[in-house]
Amino acid sequence: MRLDQLAVAAYRDGRRMVAPLLGYPGVQLTGSTIRQNTFNSELHARSLQALAERFRPDLLFFMMNLSLEAGALGLPVRYPLQESASVEEHPVRRASDLEQFRQIDPLADALIQAHIDTMRRMKDLLPAGILRGGYVVGPFTLAGLLMGATSLALATVEQPELVTEVVEFARGVVEAYGRELVKAGAQVIAILEPTATFLSPAAFRKFAGRADRQVIQALQEESSRKAATAGEEVMTILHICGDAGHLVEAMAETGAQGLSLDSDVDLAAAARRVPADVVLVGNIDPVAVMGAGDQEAVAAAVEHLLEAMDPYPNFILSTGCDLPWNTPLANVETFMRAGRGWRRQAGHDK
Amino acid sequence: MSAAGQWDVLQQAIIDGKTAAVESEVRRLLEAGAAPESIINEGMIPAMIKVGELFEEGQFFVPEMLISARAMRAGLAIVKPLLRSTEKVTKAKVVLGTIQGDLHDIGKNLVGMMLEGAGYEVIDLGTDVPPDKFVQTAKEQQASLIGVSALLTTTMIRMQDVVRSVEQAGLKGKVGVLVGGAPVNERFAKEIGADGYAPNASAAVRVADSLLGKLKGA
Numbered sequence: 001m002r003l004d005q006l007a008v009a010a011y012r013d014g015r016r017m018v019a020p021l022l023g024y025p026g027v028q029l030t031g032s033t034i035r036q037n038t039f040n041s042e043l044h045a046r047s048l049q050a051l052a053e054r055f056r057p058d059l060l061f062f063m064m065n066l067s068l069e070a071g072a073l074g075l076p077v078r079y080p081l082q083e084s085a086s087v088e089e090h091p092v093r094r095a096s097d098l099e100q101f102r103q104i105d106p107l108a109d110a111l112i113q114a115h116i117d118t119m120r121r122m123k124d125l126l127p128a129g130i131l132r133g134g135y136v137v138g139p140f141t142l143a144g145l146l147m148g149a150t151s152l153a154l155a156t157v158e159q160p161e162l163v164t165e166v167v168e169f170a171r172g173v174v175e176a177y178g179r180e181l182v183k184a185g186a187q188v189i190a191i192l193e194p195t196a197t198f199l200s201p202a203a204f205r206k207f208a209g210r211a212d213r214q215v216i217q218a219l220q221e222e223s224s225r226k227a228a229t230a231g232e233e234v235m236t237i238l239h240i241c242g243d244a245g246h247l248v249e250a251m252a253e254t255g256a257q258g259l260s261l262d263s264d265v266d267l268a269a270a271a272r273r274v275p276a277d278v279v280l281v282g283n284i285d286p287v288a289v290m291g292a293g294d295q296e297a298v299a300a301a302v303e304h305l306l307e308a309m310d311p312y313p314n315f316i317l318s319t320g321c322d323l324p325w326n327t328p329l330a331n332v333e334t335f336m337r338a339g340r341g342w343r344r345q346a347g348h349d350k
Numbered sequence: 351m352s353a354a355g356q357w358d359v360l361q362q363a364i365i366d367g368k369t370a371a372v373e374s375e376v377r378r379l380l381e382a383g384a385a386p387e388s389i390i391n392e393g394m395i396p397a398m399i400k401v402g403e404l405f406e407e408g409q410f411f412v413p414e415m416l417i418s419a420r421a422m423r424a425g426l427a428i429v430k431p432l433l434r435s436t437e438k439v440t441k442a443k444v445v446l447g448t449i450q451g452d453l454h455d456i457g458k459n460l461v462g463m464m465l466e467g468a469g470y471e472v473i474d475l476g477t478d479v480p481p482d483k484f485v486q487t488a489k490e491q492q493a494s495l496i497g498v499s500a501l502l503t504t505t506m507i508r509m510q511d512v513v514r515s516v517e518q519a520g521l522k523g524k525v526g527v528l529v530g531g532a533p534v535n536e537r538f539a540k541e542i543g544a545d546g547y548a549p550n551a552s553a554a555v556r557v558a559d560s561l562l563g564k565l566k567g568a
Contacts, residue, residue, distance in 0.1 A: 024504075078453070083504040086453040149456040153413040154420075157367075197532065198412035198456070241503075242532030243549070246408065264535060264549075287503050288538040321503050321533060 003188070003235040003257035004277040004314050010058075011313035016306065018317045018339035019131075021260075021286070023063035024325035025332060026051045033081040034325055037063055041114040045121030052126045054329075055336050059188055060126065061133035062118050064322040065111075066192055069137045069173050070145040072109035073101045082325055090148035095165045101146075106173050107180060116177075116184045123185035131235075134186040136178045138193030138238075139215065140208035142170035149195055156203055163207050171211045178215060179222040182234050189219055190237040190260060197242040201250045212238055212254040237281055241321040245270065252278045263289075263320035267305065271312040280312070283320040284335065291324040295334040302338035317342075356384070357393040364397035364425070365404070367417030372425040386432040390469070394422055398467030402552035412460060415551060419463030426466065440471045442562050443493035445484055447475035448531075449508050454501035457531055460551040461497055468555040470495075481511035488516075488525050494565055495558055498544075500531040509534070510542035517543075526561040530554060 010017045026047030027033055037044040044062060052060050067085040071077040076088040091097060106112055115134070122132045137145075143166040144152045155163045178189055196208040216236045223234035238251050239260035251259050252274040259278060261270060263285035271280055284290060289301045302317065309315045317339040323332070360379065363371035379389055401418045404410035410418075444465055448458045455477050462472045473491055475483060484496045496516065500506035509529050516525055526545040529538075539547030546561045548554035 080451060083451050084502050086451075086502075088453060149454065150416065150459055153416055153456060157413045157417055194532065200411040203411065203413070262533070285535065285537065287506055287533060288535060288541055291503075291507065292538070292541055324503055324507065 001232070001235075002277070003237070003279045003316075006058075006235075007279045007316055008313040011315075014343050016315065016317050016339055016342045017058040018336055019057045019059035019281070020055075020284075020290070020317075020319045020332060020335055021061060021064070021322040022051050022055065022057060022332065023048070023061055023322060025323050025327045025329065026063070027082070027325050028329060029054065034063065034083065035079050035081045038065060038079060038085065038111065039114065041117035041121060044114070044118040045125050048118070048122055049125040052130050055332055056127070057130060057336065058316070059131040059133050060122075061135060061188075061190060062115065062122065064135055064192070065115070066137055066141065066194070067145065068111055068115060069106060069142050069170075069177060072106035072112045072177075073104055073146075073173065075145065087145045090144075090146060090151070092146040092166060093151070095162055098146075098166065098169050101169065107176055112177055112180075116180045119181050119184035119186050131187045132185055133188040133190060134181040134184075135190050135192055135239075136174050136181065136215070138191045138196065138208060139167045139170040139174050139211035140199075141193050141195040142174060143167045144195035146170065149198075152195070153198055156199065156207055160206075167207055167211050171214055174215050175218040178219050182219055182222045182226060186234060187232060188235045188237060190239045190258075191215060191256070192239050194239075194241045196247070197240050197244050199247070201247055204247050204250045205253065209250050209254050212256070216255045237279075239281075239321075248273050258316065260318065261320065265320075267315070268308040268312070271309065271315065274314075276314055279314045279316055280309075281316045281318045283318065286319045286321045286323045286327075290319055290331050290335065291327045293331065295330055298331045298334040299338045302335055306339070306342045357396070360389070360393045360425070361397035361400065364394060364418055364422045365400055367414065367421045369421045369424045372421045373428060376425040376428045380429075380432070386429045389429050390426070394425060394467065395469055398422055398464065401467070402464065402555060405550065405552045412456070412551075416460060416463070419460065419467055422467045423463060441469040441559075442495060443471045443473060443491050444495040444497055444558065445473045445475065445488045445491065445493045446497040446499075447479035447484060448477040448499045448501070449505050449512070450478055450480045451508060452500050452502050452505040453477045454499075454531075457501065457551070458497075458499040461499065461530065461548070461554045464551040464555050465497070465558060468559070470558065481508065481515045484512050485515040485519050485521065485525075488521070489519065493525065494562055495526050495528055497528045497530070497554070497558075500529075500534060503533045506531060506533055506538065509544065513543045524565065526558075526565050528554065528557055528561060
């Protein structure tokens, strides 16, 4: 099954798939911290189980960690108690700097293994009917963590061959981890490529899109190997936070079945720019609306988005990015209720 | 060369991001007798305005902007030491940084360079900056603006502490707080009581200029 087939089937049934990027608020339900969940797969899976049982989304991802793969390569990462992890140093200046990282097996990293184990546990703990989602960082974004975003941006113009080499190395790391997530039972994998937001469409195609496409193909290949026995193929989503409106067509060309876009992007306009078999995933503001708004504001924002997307079957209601850990749970409930309450308007069926 | 055309070479070199060409042209202009403040005000600032326009038109993206801004800074580094202290080329001081808990700096760097290119003096506090530090520095340096950047949804919420800290220090209306960063938007900026929001580095200059006008009028 492809993501568009699921989204369109729901639409034909007169409902929408609803899947906010929920991971972090799970800490409220288990009385834990983001840091504890990062390091403890049993707790992480329980936090996700609690979210799944309470909100019943159609798809649930584990907690987002953009620094995971970089940390597995030995880059220093800061893990605050209740915030996203951050990479503290970006040591790659030239191609030869990559040599030290080629000696490292990222899959031997304890946190990588913890996330693979979380995925295995999700398979046991999540109620049936909720798709299990995992994240991998995009190769271009991992290149940005290796080189530093500013250096990477400058290098896209001044040292394109260096960028290509670092992205190519990063692609290998991402693929290796992604394949393990597929083996562990991931049904959906979102590739997180936020650093690519600063690229022109042409530069995106050259430096990020090509590598993203290869990762997607590798994940699909891995899952079709597994599908012979399990009967399911992995679905892929490309996620870029921030204003990636200029990249929508280029993102769709990667072969991702879904594009997850942030609240800055006009999703209905994006729907007119992508093929009907590419699902748009988004894009309620995770902080101003979900985190800081009241239930009324959440309901209004969701209803407004549902109305704007009404003509488009290829849409999954979600948030623009991951929710802050302390997002009021009542807001998530309102989001789910408003999403579940949607009914297709007569005459809107492409 | 006509008076209006005397800056063409410098401006084109900045737009093209050619650092060495900017440096040699600045030196040539100085040798030809151009005043340092004219090189900045009539040569460099209009070039950076053009760079901002190219960005907003979708012809330039962040990498091109960074390269232009870097070239401009190389020129500025030659001219600045030659300015006499009485010469007014600085619009205002801006204290800039990425909020505490956040180590991302590309947006902040770009905003800093664009503000510098527009005639501001930028005091860059780097990344992971505690809210109080912004305000304390603004006080010490008599800055008119504070620019706060965030790239994470988990850290941007802390921007409101900068706004609060400005209020507590009694600087509301005297020091403007400008916020930006990928997850930040107008709605969020209003909610936390920031004085301005810029969706990108080019807009940051416009918002800073407008904010400065309001503060001066206050």
